Structures are given as structure tokens and as C-alpha cells.
Amino acid sequence: xxxxxxxxxxxxxxxxxxxxxxxxxxxxxxxxxxxxxxxxxxxxxxxxxxxxxxxxxxxxxxxxxxxxxxxxxxxxxxxxxxxxxxxxxxxxxxxxxxxxxxxxxxxxxxxxxxxxxxxxxxxxxxxxxxxxxxxxxxxxxxxxxxxxxxxxxxxxxxxxxxxxxxxxxxxxxxxxxxxxxxxxxxxxxxxxxxxxxxxxxxxxxxxxxxxxxxxxxxxxxxxxxxxxxxxxxxxxxxxxxxxxxxxx
Amino acid sequence: xxxxxxxxxxxxxxxxxxxxxxxxxxxxxxxxxxxxxxxxxxxxxxxxxxxxxxxxxxxxxxxxxxxxxxxxxxxxxxxxxxxxxxxxxxxxxxxxxxxxxxxxxxxxxxxxxxxxxxxxxxxxxxxxxxxxxxxxxxxxxxxxxxxxxxxxxxxxxxxxxxxxxxxxxxxxxxxxxxxxxxxxxxxxxxxxxxxxxxxxxxxxxxxxxxxxxxxxxxxxxxxxxxx
Numbered sequence: 001x002x003x004x005x006x007x008x009x010x011x012x013x014x015x016x017x018x019x020x021x022x023x024x025x026x027x028x029x030x031x032x033x034x035x036x037x038x039x040x041x042x043x044x045x046x047x048x049x050x051x052x053x054x055x056x057x058x059x060x061x062x063x064x065x066x067x068x069x070x071x072x073x074x075x076x077x078x079x080x081x082x083x084x085x086x087x088x089x090x091x092x093x094x095x096x097x098x099x100x101x102x103x104x105x106x107x108x109x110x111x112x113x114x115x116x117x118x119x120x121x122x123x124x125x126x127x128x129x130x131x132x133x134x135x136x137x138x139x140x141x142x143x144x145x146x147x148x149x150x151x152x153x154x155x156x157x158x159x160x161x162x163x164x165x166x167x168x169x170x171x172x173x174x175x176x177x178x179x180x181x182x183x184x185x186x187x188x189x190x191x192x193x194x195x196x197x198x199x200x201x202x203x204x205x206x207x208x209x210x211x212x213x214x215x216x217x218x219x220x221x222x223x224x225x226x227x228x229x230x231x232x233x234x235x236x237x238x239x240x241x242x243x244x245x246x247x248x
Numbered sequence: 249x250x251x252x253x254x255x256x257x258x259x260x261x262x263x264x265x266x267x268x269x270x271x272x273x274x275x276x277x278x279x280x281x282x283x284x285x286x287x288x289x290x291x292x293x294x295x296x297x298x299x300x301x302x303x304x305x306x307x308x309x310x311x312x313x314x315x316x317x318x319x320x321x322x323x324x325x326x327x328x329x330x331x332x333x334x335x336x337x338x339x340x341x342x343x344x345x346x347x348x349x350x351x352x353x354x355x356x357x358x359x360x361x362x363x364x365x366x367x368x369x370x371x372x373x374x375x376x377x378x379x380x381x382x383x384x385x386x387x388x389x390x391x392x393x394x395x396x397x398x399x400x401x402x403x404x405x406x407x408x409x410x411x412x413x414x415x416x417x418x419x420x421x422x423x424x425x426x427x428x429x430x431x432x433x434x435x436x437x438x439x440x441x442x443x444x445x446x447x448x449x450x451x452x453x454x455x456x457x458x459x460x461x462x463x464x465x466x467x468x469x470x471x472x473x474x475x
Contacts, residue, residue, distance in 0.1 A: 141422040148418055152409045161472045162405050166419065169401055169465050173423050176454070180426035184433065 013090045015232050016241040022225040029225060033218035040215055044208030051205075057121050062208055064114035066216040067107045068132075071139055072174070074104030074220065078146075079171035082164035092228075094160035095235060097167060098150060099227035103220060105143035111136055131185035135178045142170050156235060257342045258350035265354040268327075279320040279359045280366060286312040287370045298375045305374035306435035309384065310391075310428045312370070313363050317392060318417050318424075320359035321399040324351070325407045329473065334407075338474055345467035352400045352463070353393075360392035376439055383438035383448070390451040391431040397455075397462035398423050404469035427454055 011017050044062035051058040078100035085093035115133055116126045127133070149166055153159035236242055252260070269276050290308045291301055328334040328351075337347050367388055368381045376384070402420035406412035434447035 138422050138425060141418070145415075145419045145422065148415055149405060149409075152406070152412065152415050158408070158472060158475060162408075162469060165401075165465055165469050165472065166405055169423065172461070173426075176426050177422070180429045184429045 013092050015092060015236050015239070016245075018092055019229055019232050019241075019245065022229050026222055026225045026229075029218050029222035033215050033222055036211055036215035036218060040208040040211035043211065044205075048205045048208060049202070054122060057118065060114050060118045062212050064111060064118060065209055066212045067114060068111035068136060069213060070216050070220060071104055071108040071111050071136065073217075074100050074107060075139065075142070075167075075174065076171060078104060079167040082167040086161060086164040086168070091157075091160070091235070092232070094164065095228050095231040096224070097164060098160070099224055099231050101143055101147050101150070103223055103227065105140060105147065107216075107220075108136060108140045108143060112140065129185065131178075131182040134185065135181045138177055138181070139174070142174070146170065252342075254342050254346055257340070258346065261337075261347055261350045262354050265351060266358075269354075269358050275323075276358050277362075279316045280362045282319055283312050283316040283363050284366065284370060286315055287373070291374075302375045302377075302439070305371055305376040306384070306432040306439060308374060309367055309371060309388075309435065310432040313367070313388060313392060313431075314395060314421070314424055314428050316363060317360060317395040317399060318420055320355070321396075321403045321416060321420065322413055324355050324400060324403045325470065326403075329407045334470060335474060338471060343467070344470060345463040348400065348404070348466050348470065349459075349463040352396055352466075355400075356393050356396040360396055363392055364388040376435075377441075379441070380435060380438035383444040384435040386448060387431045387434040387444070387451060390448065390455050391427045394427045394451070394455045394458050395424050397458040398427070400466045401462050401469060404466040404473060407470065408473035427451065430454065 012021070041062065045059055048059070050056050078097045081093045081097040081100065084090055085097060112133070115136070119128060119133075120126050146163055146166055150159045150163045153162060233242065233245075287308055290304060294300065294304070325334060328337070338344050340347065364385055367384060371381055371384055399416075399420045402416050402423070405419065406416045409415060430447040430450045434444040434451065437444040437447065
């Protein structure tokens with residue numbers, strides 16, 4: 001079993017093999033994401049009852065919570081891919097890490113945007129220096145820094161390894177930043193009212209959210225595969241196998 | 249070739265770095281002057297009201313310290329990268345992380361330690377109570393080396409990049425936030441007459457964490473920049 005996995009892993013590290021597999025998988029990820037998101041959007045926006053305090057306004061959490069979750073998940077994913085690339089010198093892992101960054105930054109931005117749209121009617125302002133909002137903003141800065149470092153280096157292999165070191169340093173720092181911000185916040189203005197994740201959430205409200213998370217993961221898979229394919233094409237543009245792929 | 253131990257090697261590197269720095273002694277004082285100038289900007293940009301300034305004092309001192317330490321980072325590895333010294337360090341039998349640590353310590357002594365010493369003057373200018381001065385210096389003494397260590401990783405990553413100044417700040421500032429939060433918090437608590445030991449312990453923990461990990465990351469980054 002383990003041996004089979006290792007063999008599969010090594011085959012996946014070869015760009016032509018990965019490219020072919022990714023081409024096959026992308027539609028599966030894409031269509032299942034579309035179906036799951038459509039079902040859960042119906043469940044969340046129509047079937048779930050309105051919140052007794054927040055009315056229909058709470059429904060934005062079906063986009064907000066999965067985005068916030070994805071923003072962290074993708075960062076960790078990026079750091080793991082970067083570490084694999086750095087340790088075993090697998091170029092494809094670097095391509096995955098590079099492709100993760102813009103997707104993760106977009107999800108972070110989406111989480112921030114939906115958060116402040118939700119905050120306007122609920123808290124009365126577009127922005128509060130809430131611990132979660134602030135650490136999400138800092139996460140966005142980390143993504144931007146990673147992408148800026150990549151684009152500052154002209155040589156791809158150096159950009160890969162330098163940005164990998166940064167991603168690993170960043171992932172060590174993310175929990176420290178998060179807890180320092182939480183601590184700063186609780187001391188400065190007292191716990192902010194936040195109703196997300198209260199145990200009182202009913203099953204009709206909960207399942208669309210969990211489903212949305214699955215849907216967002218599948219969507220991330222589809223986008224990631226597409227981006228990595230583009231990245232592989234760009235990196236291997238002088239390789240022979242590209243000709244066969246491009247012709248077919 | 250003469251075979252030297254790691255302590256001798258580090259001592260010689262410190263000696264050599266100090267010599268290089270004191271050849272251009274006016275440059276060495278730039279971060280310090282920058283620190284004072286940035287602090288001076290705040291009352292001018294807000295108001296000379298004593299109560300307001302007293303509330304802002306910890307934040308101003310720490311933001312100015314963070315900016316000044318980031319500014320100073322640019323010179324940390326750049327000259328050695330350009331003239332090939334860094335290549336020699338990487339080729340030497342001593343571990344590169346250790347040698348970089350020696351460089352970072354020297355850098356802190358020249359650019360961080362003066363901030364700790366001048367900070368009381370700035371804090372008094374912001375009407376910070378006298379009993380808060382010592383905790384503030386303790387926080388700065390624990391925090392500024394952490395800033396130099398984290399910054400060294402960023403400086404090592406951008407050492408091979410042309411015009412890396414703004415990029416360096418973009419990389420380093422988000423990673424330095426916890427240090428700044430705890431440092432300002434310790435000063436704040438002391439100013440309110442409370443016990444600042446909690447954030448000070450956390451600052452010490454951060455210092456030891458970065459002291460053990462940052463040189464390794466910086467060494468990895470330098471090797472990448474050297475290829």
C-alpha cells in the first residue's frame with residue numbers, strides 16, 4: 001500500500017504524467033464543485049431558516065466562513081508543497097506552491113470583503129479591529145509578500161526556493177501572529193460580539209455551510225489543477241512532450 | 249590554512265564587521281537618527297496634547313523602532329553579497345548559520361542597542377511616566393534582537409534582488425507584528441502602573457524561538473541567493 005503510494009507520488013512528480021492526469025481530473029473537480037455549491041447555495045439561501053437576531057443577513061456566512069477557512073488551508077497547503085519542493089527538489093511541487101498563492105490571496109480577499117459587508121448591518125461599520133478580521137488582513141499581507149518575492153526574482157529555480165523558505169517561515173509565524181492579535185484585541189477592547197460558530201446553530205443552517213466547505217475545496221482543486229497545468233506548460237515550454245500535447 | 253574553532257571564527261567576524269561599520273561611522277548612526285525623527289513626526293502630525301501623547305507613547309516608540317530596524321536591514325548582507333565576502337563565508341568550514349548569527353548580533357549592537365539607550369529620551373518627550381521607562385527598555389532590549397533576527401531572514405531572501413528595499417519591508421513587517429504587539433503592550437501596562445511581566449516573558453520566548461530558528465532559515469536563504 002505504502003509502496004504503491006510512493007510510486008504514484010513519484011510518477012506524479014513527472015510533469016508530462018502530471019499534466020495528462022490533471023487534464024483528466026479538472027472537469028471532475030469542476031463539475032462536482034459546481035453541483036455541490038449549487039445544492040448548498042439553495043440549502044443555505046432558501047431552505048435554512050432566517051436567524052432570529054440577524055434575519056437574512058446571516059446568510060453571507062455561506063460564502064464568508066468557507067472562504068476564511070480556505071484562506072488558511074491554502075496557505076498551509078502552499079507551505080507543504082514548498083517544503084516538499086525544497087527538500088526533495090521536486091519542481092512540480094514548486095509549481096503547485098506558486099499556483100496556490102494567487103488563489104489563496106483571492107479567498108483571503110473574499111473573506112475580508114464578505115466579512116465587512118456582513119459587518120456593516122450587524123456591527124454598524126465596514127471594519128472593526130476584530131482579532132479575526134485583523135489576522136485575516138495580515139494573512140493577505142503574507143500572501144502579497146510571497147507573490148512579490150516570486151516576481152522580484154527573474155530566475156525561476158531561485159524564485160522557487162527563496163519563496164519556499166518564505167512560505168515555511170510564514171507558516172511557522174501564522175499561529176503566533178494569530179494568537180498575538182487575539183491577545184492584543186481582547187486586552188484593548190474586550191471580546192467583540194461574534195455569533196459565528198455558536199453552538200446554537202441548527203442542523204438546517206449547518207449542513208449547507210459544511211457542504212459549502214466541501215464545494216469550495218473541490219473548486220480550489222479545479223482552479224489549482226488548471227493553474228498548475230498552465231505553470232507546467234510555461235516552465236517546460238522547451239521540452240519535447242509539450243509538442244505532442246500542443247498538437248493533440 | 250589555519251584551523252579555527254567556531255568561537256574564534258565568530259569573534260574575528262564580529263571584529264571585522266565592527267571595523268567595516270566604524271569606517272563609515274556616520275552611516276551607522278542613521279537608524280538611530282531615523283528613530284528619533286519618526287518619533288518627532290507623531291506630535292507634529294497629531295497634537296502636542298500631553299494626555300494624548302502619553303497614550304500614544306508605547307505605540308510610537310515601537311512603530312519607530314520597527315521601522316528603524318527594517319531600514320537598517322538593507323545594509324546587513326548587501327555589501328558582503330556584492331563583494332564576494334558572503335561566498336567565502338558560505339565556503340568556510342564553520343556553519344553558515346553560526347557565522348550569520350555573529351553578523352546579526354554585530355548588526356544589533358550597532359543598530360538596535362542604541363535605540364534601547366535613546367528610547368527613554370523619546371519616551372520622556374511623550375510624557376511616559378518614569379516608572380514605565382525601565383520596563384520599556386527591557387521590552388526593547390528583548391524585542392529589537394528579535395526584529396533583527398526576523399529581519400535577517402528577509403534580508404537574506406532579498407540579498408540577490410535588485411532594489412529590494414520595499415520588498416524587504418513587505419516581507420518583514422507582517423512577520424514582526426507579534427514582537428511589536430507584545431513590546432508595546434508591556435510598555436503600555438507599565439505606563440498604567442500594572443505588572444508588565446506577562447508580555448515581557450512572551451517577548452523573551454519569541455527571542456529564543458527566533459534565536460534558534462532564524463539563523464538556519466537565513467543561512468538557507470543566503471545559499472539560495474548565492475547560486
